[in-house]
Amino acid sequence: MPQTPDDETDTEAADQPLDILLDVIATLLPTRDRGWNPVAMRPRRVIDLAENGRLDEDDLALAITALDDLAAERHLDVEVVLKLLGEAERLKHAGTQADAIGTAIKDHVGRHWGRYLPQLSHSALHEHSFRRIFMPFPQLVxxxxxxxxxxxxxxxKSIYAGNLLEVLAKVPIDTQSRARLLVDALDAWLRPPHPDTSIVSPLFAAIGRxxxxxxxxxxxxxxxxxxDYAARLAVFERAPLNADGARAAxxxxELATQIEPRTQERLVAAILLELIVPDWEQQGVLVRPAETRTAYVDRLVEAVGDNAPLRQATIEALLWRAEGRGTDLAHYAATALAQGExxxxxxxxxxxxxxxxxxxxRAVRAAKLGDRLSVAPIPASFGLVQSLAALELRGEATAEPARTWLGDRAVEELIETTIRREELRFALEYENHGxxxxxxxxxxxxxALAMRFADLDQALDALARATAAPYRASATMRYRNVDxxxxxxxxxxxxxxxSADLCLIVNPVLNGTSLGRRVTLVQAKRLYRDHAAADQPKWHASFRxxxxxxxxxxxxxxxxxxFFHGPAFGGRGVPVIPTQLVADLSRHEASGHSLARxxxxxxxxxxxxWLTYDALALRTGDPYAELVEKAEGRPGSLPRRLLELPTVEVELAVTPRSEAR
Incomplete structure (x- = not known):
């Protein structure tokens, strides 16, 4: 039966294992504070030391049988365990029970691993005890x-570099999560005022292994x-030289022999360094023209190729290492690289x-893979990836030439996709609002389109900044209420x-100069619900x-x-037909009074x-002054409103980009 603390003072039980253990502890650690020393108040010792002052093997063997005694718990810590193991090691030269004693001590620690683990970890790192702890407890690392x-x-920086080198030689950095944690810590180690580079190579050698x-x-x-290993003419050490000191050599x-044959990784690293370290070989891409930035991303994508692990490592490096002005281009490149896998x-x-x-x-995943964000975009000028994510766009590069006066296929696709997503959403909700x-x-x-155009404006600005474009396209939508x-x-x-439900005014601006407003009149028709049908929703077969x-x-x-409103059909959320064609088709079908779905x-x-490649592309729209004036309305002359209807003015502009944005 385990003893209680009261039994510790029972001198009649002097030969019990617990008493032997406590006396052994006092013998091994005589300088401990008397308030803690378990036998400081004992009237006599319960063990006899040999002539050389050493513990007897039998006493030690009996003492360790009390390690799991509850009454012993408060007297045991890592220092005691290491002292006991030291005695067991000493006895190997003269005793026959040494191995069994050492095994019993380690088994005890194993059974109480959760209690000893924090102490073992601290002692190994901060008390120059790593080797003493690692030998009996290799599982610690x-x-x-x-x-x-x-x-x-x-x-x-609370660990000595010499001790750290010893630790890195043993610790298994066998997951990327652990490697990231230690690399992040290394960044702090290297910060001024006393950066120490002696552990950099050992750490990355350990990560590599x-x-x-x-x-x-x-x-x-x-x-x-x-x-320097990324350079085309890099010099690699051929022997374990003392380049970084005796310990680091x-x-x-090891780094040299492992990295030299990895030509693809070296090429990708060289391209990344142009962005991550802008003055690397005086070829920083950030100071180059827009075309060079585009070519930079293309070079990076080509260098990575179909190597999925390298692509994923490159994406992480872009998101992790780029700083300052380089983050826009880095995030743009990461988005270009990302694939479904x-x-x-x-x-x-x-x-x-x-x-x-x-x-x-998260922003790259939302922008490229369609995993939309759950919150609305922040109303400020942020980077390309954030803007694309807010719009739920993909931001994929294309070799297709531009189709409009904007001269940029990427901009055209951003506008088109923004409108398409909103019109499809509108059609899906028609059942509830038809x-x-x-x-x-x-x-x-x-x-809804006006709000999405506000998001689009952010994306277009970020696109211009990411590619260092000297001009940017903008898209804004303004309203004038019409009775x-x-x-x-x-x-x-x-x-x-x-006879117009809506006036659409497009104002193209090139380098600050308006090319003249164009007006398109819009008449809207909706598909009526068949309320007499038993099964709902049921819609009529034609538009009035x-x-x-x-x-x-x-x-x-x-x-x-x-504009025709109804459930999505024909692959279109909001079908659009010119008035002249509506007239021709309706007269052919029903004397001009209906048009089949x-x-x-x-x-x-x-x-x-239509809105992207006709209205905004200026391939339609009437510049007639009287029509423009009618569409804009006259302040003070509007009738009393029965229902607000918007006159929508879309302004597209290509203007010099401001770095302040």
Whole structure:
């Protein structure tokens, strides 16, 4: 039966194992504070020392049988364990029970590993006891707690470099997570005022061994330890020289022999260094023209090729190492590199030790892989990846030539995709809002588009900054409220009714100069619900067309369109058909009073396609001054509003980019 603390003072039980253990501790650690010393108040000793002052083997063997006694727990710590192991080691030369004693002590520590682990870790790192602890307890270096303590010791510079080299020779850095933790700590170790580079090569040699010199390990070693190895004419050490001091030389040689044959990683590292270290060989890409930046990303993608592990390592290096102005281009390059199979790598990076990498990885995943963010974009000018993520776009490079006066295919695709996503969302929600009037539906559609255009403006600005473009395209949408009664009021050119639900005004601006406003009149028609049908939702088979409205629009301008609201059909969220074609098809079908849903599906274009490549591309729109004036309205002359309808003004501009943005 285990003894209690009260039994410790029972001199009648002097031959019990617990008493022997306590006396052994007092003998091995005589300088400990008397308040702690378990036998400081004893009237006599219970063990006899040999003539040389050493413990007897039998006493030690009996003492260790009490290690698991609850009453002994408060007297045991790492220092006691190491002293006991030292005695067991000494007895190997003269005793027969030494191995059994040593094994029993280690087994005791193993059974109480959680209690001893923090002490073992601290002593190994801070009390020059690593070798004494590692020999009996080699499992220590595989513990996450030890790795975390090691990282803290490096970051706080509370471990001597010599002791650290000894630790790095034994610790298995066999996961990228552990490697990242230690590399992050190394950055703190190297900060002024007393940076010490003697541990850099040993650390990356240890990482390389642990990760079996994976592309990640090789790339990080070049970027952080030996950037000179990325040079085309790099000089590699051929023997274990003393380049970094006697202790570091073997690690330097190890890095050289492992990195020299890795030509692909060296090439990728050389390209990365142009961005990460802008003055590296005086070839920093940040000071180069826009075309050079585009070519830079293309070179990087080509150098990585189909090597998935290297691609993932490169993405991490871009998000981790780039700083300052280089972050925009780095994130742009990471987005260009990312592929579908990199999703889990990006998710892993969202738990990265370096916190800025977490957000950057999430933004890349949202921008390139469609894993949308759950919050609205921050209303400020941020980087390309964040802006693309807010828009849920992909940001993929394309070799296709531009189709509009904007002259930039990437910009055109951003605009088109922004509109397409919103019109498809609008069509999917039609079942819930289809009974609202055309004017309300238009207001909802263009209200949502206006918010998305605000996001798009951020993305276009970031795109210009990422590529150092001297000009940028902007897209903004502004409203002027128009009274519903104005639709039935007098039009222009003597037409009795204006007959437009919405006036779309496009104002192209080139280098600060307007090319002239263009107006397109829009009439909206919705597909009505068949309320008599038993199964819902059920919709009528055709759209109602008012012949008088068609004639009025055609009489005022050749630039007018019909927007058709309904559930998505024909692959279009909001089908768009020119008024003249609506007139021709409806008269052919039903004397101008209806248009079949199937006809609309085949004869129309999507809102995104028409708005991007006709309206915004200036291939439609009427510059007639009276029509422009009518569309803009006259302050003070508007009738009382019955329902707000927007006149939407879209302004596209190519203007010199301001670095302040």
């Amino acid at each position: 595989r513990e996450d707690l030890f790795i975390n303590d090691l990282a803290r010791a490096i970051a706080s 642990g990760l079996i010199w994976s592309p990640w390990a090789v790339l990080q070693a070049i970027l952080r330890a030996r950037p 073997p690690y330097v040689y 990199d999703r889990y790598t990006l998710i892993e990076l969202e738990e990265h030790q370096h916190r800025p990498v977490q957000s950057a990885a 009974d609202e009037g055309e004017d309300r539906l238009l207001a909802s559609l263009f209200g 519903r009664a104005e639709e039935g009021s007098k039009g222009i050119k003597g037409v009795k009714k204006f 067309i008012e012949k008088e409205q068609v004639d009025a629009l055609l009489a005022q301008t050749g630039s007018s369109m019909y 199937e006809v609309v599906a085949t004869a129309s274009r999507s809102l995104a396609d």
